[in-house]
Amino acid sequence: MLRQRRIRRHKGPLSFMQSLLLSFIIFLLFTVQSLWIIHKGIKPTLLEIANLETQKIATSAINYAVADTIERTNMNELIDINYNNKGDVKTIGFNPKVYNTIHSSAVASVQEYLKRMETDSLSELDLPENIDVGPELENGIVYSIPLGRATNNVLLAQLGPKVPVKLSAIGDVDVDLQEKYENVGINNTWIRVSMNLIVDVNVIIPFATDTDTVKTSIPLGMMYVPGDVPQFYNSGEDADVSVPTK
Template structure:
């Protein structure tokens, strides 16, 4: 029963986080305004600079909105039929409903991951992901369990055409992001 409750709650939380990320980033993220590309006189890329202030602002909004949505889920909870636990299609929709509640604990952490990879001759694929992580206490009758929910969503993928520098490109986005204490107990 605990495994089913954890799975159902994890699915619902990932859905909330994904919707929040897509909503916030579609409103405010523009690669050309966030990532500044400096070129030399020959048009070769010399530097990529991220506007971490804008990125952190969006990450903060994601954390705040995700927390609001998790609070709603905390108040409502989710229900599933007791027959669902037996993994049998014939009885999966029968039986009394089991109510599962959750309580956010710890932090909602939003951070960025950046990846550069070769995409052909003189082409580099740059992908930026946002990763949202939180811990929640899943509460079912007579039992509680703490689970970590981590969701990684790609927010942009760009092909950079042209000669790239011979040195390694490190966006160092590990310091970009936002960590906010959950409003739970």
């Protein structure tokens, strides 16, 4: 009878190539897992930092865009003051025609400027030092954040690779003029007018995106409106202001 020979499996050490391949696979798995953990941990922090920087950039762009509109604003034409028959101030409000002109001019200027941010060079804009404007072929303004800032460690804040952040405007610009009255002296009024602007922007970092709302208020001008000063004035205290009789 023929006896079947048992095949003995080789239980010796792995060859060099097998060890190298196994080590590479283990290293690759740990690397992918580490990157996933780091990504989940730093993404919220990076988005928060990107939103803060975006507020600075968009506010600077809006201020630059409406500078000409503010310079052309005439407060005497914007504020409409109506007087009664005695010459006293009856009502104070905005001149609708001038208001609409300023409103439309500001909206057009900001939208045009934000559109230029996506294509043209912005070297004339006063931007923070760490912002790099993207080349002309790229859409949106691109700036960088050191990865070390996501660690919230002062010593590591400027270390690590640069994370690109892309900013682009979405939607329309909302503009509103707001007046504030302040009583000065007796029947005198200071009128302060400010321009409130709101614009939505897209903040994009690698593998994440967020929408942020930029709000800014810009002083437009002020105006002093004198009123009629009465012959007698009682500040509210118990004082006799009557004319004595003989």
